[in-house]
Amino acid sequence: MVLGMRSGPVLAIDIGGTKLAAAVVDADGTCHARRRRATPVATPASVGDGARELLDAVVDLAVRSRREWERSAGAGSTPPVAVGVGCGGPMTAGGELVSPLNIAAWREFPLRRALQEAFGLPVFVDNDAKALARAEGWLGAARHERNYLAMVVSTGVGAGIVVDGRLLDGATGNAGHLGHVIVEPDGRRCACGAQGCLEAETSGTAIAAMTGRPAAMAPLELRVRAGRLVGRAVASAVSLLDLRLATVGGSVALGFGAPLFAAANAELAERSRLSFAAGARIVPVGLGDQAPLLGAAAVALHRHGTDEA
Numbered sequence: 646m647v648l649g650m651r652s653g654p655v656l657a658i659d660i661g662g663t664k665l666a667a668a669v670v671d672a673d674g675t676c677h678a679r680r681r682r683a684t685p686v687a688t689p690a691s692v693g694d695g696a697r698e699l700l701d702a703v704v705d706l707a708v709r710s711r712r713e714w715e716r717s718a719g720a721g722s723t724p725p726v727a728v729g730v731g732c733g734g735p736m737t738a739g740g741e742l743v744s745p746l747n748i749a750a751w752r753e754f755p756l757r758r759a760l761q762e763a764f765g766l767p768v769f770v771d772n773d774a775k776a777l778a779r780a781e782g783w784l785g786a787a788r789h790e791r792n793y794l795a796m797v798v799s800t801g802v803g804a805g806i807v808v809d810g811r812l813l814d815g816a817t818g819n820a821g822h823l824g825h826v827i828v829e830p831d832g833r834r835c836a837c838g839a840q841g842c843l844e845a846e847t848s849g850t851a852i853a854a855m856t857g858r859p860a861a862m863a864p865l866e867l868r869v870r871a872g873r874l875v876g877r878a879v880a881s882a883v884s885l886l887d888l889r890l891a892t893v894g895g896s897v898a899l900g901f902g903a904p905l906f907a908a909a910n911a912e913l914a915e916r917s918r919l920s921f922a923a924g925a926r927i928v929p930v931g932l933g934d935q936a937p938l939l940g941a942a943a944v945a946l947h948r949h950g951t952d953e954a
Contacts, residue, residue, distance in 0.1 A: 654672065654714075655946060656668075656710070656764070658706075662684060662747030662800035674784045676942075695749070695750030696750045700763075727768070728945060729948075730768065730944065731944065734819055740818075741758070747848075757769075757770045769948040773940065774804045775820075777894060778793075778821070780942070785930055785931030785932040786931030791807070792807065794890075794891045795807075795930065797895040799897055800849050801848050803844075823878050827842060828846060843877075847874050871901060871905055873908045874912075875909045877916060879913055879925075880913050880925075891928070909927045910927050
């Protein structure tokens with residue numbers, strides 16, 4: 646996937662339900678001054694105050710990253726020219742209003758405007774999984790591919806889909822919510838309100854609720870089950886959109902490792918029987934734990950200097 650801007654570094658911010666991260670990223674994809682912290686958690690009683698608390702935490706983390714980069718880069722270096730943000734959805738087009746299902750403090754929160762006021766730079770926001778898809782096509786496991794999906798299995802579950810070399814946006818910018826494909830019709834109730842969504846069965850939040858322990862402590866049978874359900878969802882996307890590749894990242898998928906990927910590929914092969922879908926595969930993201938920040942950077946690198954919001 647070709648990115649549109651090469652004029653300077655960008656400030657990249659990843660906003661997740663469990664962690665926040667920030668870095669300065671060069672146009673060649675080199676990350677500098679990476680910082681991360683836990684995402685502040687708002688209780689139902691503190692949701693109103695929590696919105697500002699979370700924004701302050703995001704801004705503080707990004708400011709610290711930028712200052713660290715400035716100290717190391719020295720005088721005369723080109724400052725960041727834009728801010729790229731990957732955030733959970735859903736959201737309105739361009740990230741003007743974000744309502745991440747796994748961040749209770751933000752409901753129709755004006756993220757793009759708030760960050761523009763904080764940094765005085767152009768700000769570009771997209772769903773974190775769509776951002777990942779840009780990064781994987783730019784530098785990762787989908788490099789040189791024109792048809793693929795990139796998926797996050799973490800606190801939540803989502804995907805970005807690229808068809809004919811173009812990232813799908815959909816009517817409101819929310820295309821790719823693979824976490825809300827139904828994989829168990831009589832399964833668990835999802836935060837979205839539906840029953841049996843992939844996110845309700847395989848996300849870190851869901852697995853912790855099932856076991857009473859962090860997802861990282863899940864037994865082998867749950868790791869295999871998560872992989873099987875990921876493969877089931879990917880099989881639907883492969884047949885629907887004529888794809889051959891799914892790259893999968895996120896703390897749950899990468900933490901579960903080989904058992905998840907083996908089960909996912911076995912399920913994908915079993916369920917993808919049309920001739921054009923045979924041989925489709927599921928692989929780990931090629932960018933490792935840098936993928937979310939490179940995705941956020943890719944959003945800005947693609948949009949800065951264009952007419953896109």
